Amino acid sequence: MSDTAAKPHKAIKMAQVIVLALITVGVCVSSINSMRANAWFFNAKNTLQGLNSQADNTLNIELAQSAISLASELDPTHPHYHEVFAHVKLLQLNPANTDDAIAHNLRVLKQAEARLLESVKYRQTWAETWVALAKVVSYQEGPTDRVFEYIEHAKRVGPYKIDVHLGVIEIALMNWQQLSPKYKALYVNELKLAAKHGHKFSRAFDIAKQVDALPILCLSLKFGAHFDPVRTSWMFKKQCK
Known part of the structure; x- marks a missing residue:
């Protein structure tokens, strides 16, 4: 070469x-x-x-x-x-x-x-991050459409996760006076799903106390066959006297 x-x-x-x-x-x-x-x-x-x-x-x-x-x-x-x-x-x-x-x-x-x-x-696949984002935005804006959108993201990737249910319950209880019908329907649905998690549902009472909304949660649980196991539990009897 x-x-x-x-x-x-x-x-x-x-x-x-x-x-x-x-x-x-x-x-x-x-x-x-x-x-x-x-x-x-x-x-x-x-x-x-x-x-x-x-x-x-x-x-x-x-x-x-x-x-x-x-x-x-x-x-x-x-x-x-x-x-x-x-x-x-x-x-x-x-x-x-x-x-x-x-x-x-x-x-x-x-x-x-x-x-x-x-x-x-x-x-984008971690439900806990989406629900944390929804909570942070709700602290600033209340129960807005943007918050609802983040909740929907959380539910898509973690539809049966207790942290998602409890996050939605917290957002609803914090903003109870401002809730639209779609938010109230979402709250009831997430409450039903959270109740299926047995003893983990006790965290809902802790959250309700933190946001000064325990009476609202207790009243929500007094009606409906979905909450029969909760109403007979020690946690309900202790928190909802």
């Missing part, structure tokens, strides 16, 4: 080697970033598991946010990191009824909503 013919051949070979090397470097960098992101994720998870309901958790919540923020920066397409970030943000809600607290809470809810939207963008 002449030198003239060999030069283009060598150039092509060199180009192939360079491309392969760049691909290898890219894969290595991506793998390293994923490993680092996973480490920060577990850092955040362990910090959250160590929270104490009887103590001031402000510092630990900030540490968890820093860790999960780094994880999502290193691996921005990982849906679970965005969901955990949203969860951490919601822990920062201020229960005070002041103008500053209300403004702070609106910012927190918007940030949580943005992260949950990122999560469902990369993973």
